[in-house]
Amino acid sequence: MHRPLVITEDHALLDDLVRTAAAAGAQLDVAHTPAHARPSWNLAPLIAIGADQAEAVAATSPPARDQVLLVTRDPDDPDTWRKCVAVGAQAVITLPSDERHLVDLFADAMEPNPRSGSLICVIGGRGGAGASVLAACLALRASADHLRTLLVDADPLGGGIDALLGHEEASGARWGDLVAREGRISSSALQAALPAFGDLAVLSFHRGEVSPIPAQAMRSVLEAGRRGFDLVVVDLPRHIDPAAKEALTRAKTTLTVATADVRGILSAAQVLSEVRRHTADVRAIFRPGVLDDDTAMSSLGIPSAGTLPDQPRLTATLNRGELPRLGPRTVLGALCTTLLQDLLPAA
Numbered sequence: 001m002h003r004p005l006v007i008t009e010d011h012a013l014l015d016d017l018v019r020t021a022a023a024a025g026a027q028l029d030v031a032h033t034p035a036h037a038r039p040s041w042n043l044a045p046l047i048a049i050g051a052d053q054a055e056a057v058a059a060t061s062p063p064a065r066d067q068v069l070l071v072t073r074d075p076d077d078p079d080t081w082r083k084c085v086a087v088g089a090q091a092v093i094t095l096p097s098d099e100r101h102l103v104d105l106f107a108d109a110m111e112p113n114p115r116s117g118s119l120i121c122v123i124g125g126r127g128g129a130g131a132s133v134l135a136a137c138l139a140l141r142a143s144a145d146h147l148r149t150l151l152v153d154a155d156p157l158g159g160g161i162d163a164l165l166g167h168e169e170a171s172g173a174r175w176g177d178l179v180a181r182e183g184r185i186s187s188s189a190l191q192a193a194l195p196a197f198g199d200l201a202v203l204s205f206h207r208g209e210v211s212p213i214p215a216q217a218m219r220s221v222l223e224a225g226r227r228g229f230d231l232v233v234v235d236l237p238r239h240i241d242p243a244a245k246e247a248l249t250r251a252k253t254t255l256t257v258a259t260a261d262v263r264g265i266l267s268a269a270q271v272l273s274e275v276r277r278h279t280a281d282v283r284a285i286f287r288p289g290v291l292d293d294d295t296a297m298s299s300l301g302i303p304s305a306g307t308l309p310d311q312p313r314l315t316a317t318l319n320r321g322e323l324p325r326l327g328p329r330t331v332l333g334a335l336c337t338t339l340l341q342d343l344l345p346a347a
Contacts, residue, residue: 054083120343129264
């Protein structure tokens with residue numbers, strides 16, 4: 001893979017650029033003159049031209065292309081924008097004030113085939129409603145359809161969604177390996193680090209003592225997930241902590257699993273009062289109970305996205321470490337297929 005190209009003889013500027021690129025997990029190709037840069041001009045994913053070389057680059061009349069930046073350390077240079085136009089740059093980056101933006105630009109340049117994945121959150125209206133099972137099955141069904149899918153366990157006290165899938169011993173990173181990470185995470189690095197099973201990657205917790213997920217860590221993971229995956233499914237805790245808020249604010253849709261009985265609806269209503277503060281599109285998945293779906297739906301005030309019938313054999317299947325069958329003729333498989341068709345953009 002080709003690397004971003006820097007054209008400069010300013011050693012102080014080059015040091016800043018190398019350090020900024022390292023923060024994005026990128027390495028640079030460096031040319032000290034326009035002649036040295038010519039072989040890489042059309043190949044580099046991004047070109048950063050130092051203000052010291054702008055006149056020399058402009059004199060060579062390089063072919064027009066996108067992803068060209070003019071980088072300066074002098075915010076008061078009156079010739080900055082003239083130089084920007086002369087070299088065909090799309091933007092001026094002033095260091096150090098624009099450093100964080102430049103980190104993002106370097107990281108974007110290194111992303112192979114960046115995606116724009118959809119994010120779906122799943123939350124239980126009460127404990128034991130089946131939200132984790134639905135989140136896992138939704139992710140499994142999507143990955144079986146060859147959608148690159150990330151399943152994120154956001155509930156530190158949930159017992160581990162990797163255990164629900166029967167893969168708690170799988171090697172790979174868990175939240176404890178990521179929570180100290182500040183700033184942007186490369187989507188390719190995230191994919192390489194996590195346990196993966198075909199097109200499904202899973203981020204869960206280590207066994208034993210766990211700590212809450214910092215909001216910044218959740219933000220970085222979800223942004224990387226949306227760049228690197230077609231679908232991100234987040235299994236939320238019922239207590240909306242700062243990390244859960246990060247997920248809700250980014251969610252395309254949030255599915256609330258509610259049991260259709262009096263206590264189940266009352267509990268779901270309490271959960272929804274908090275969820276609605278942070279996200280717009282909230283829909284219900286109902287579990288069978290004494291109330292009919294219309295009554296339950298009108299009580300919660302949100303539309304129904306489907307019904308999840310009781311499946312007596314499902315718990316036993318999961319406890320054996322086996323995955324449920326999710327074919328289109330099974331009740332659970334049909335529900336997940338319908339949800340994906342309704343919630344994801346058409347190909």
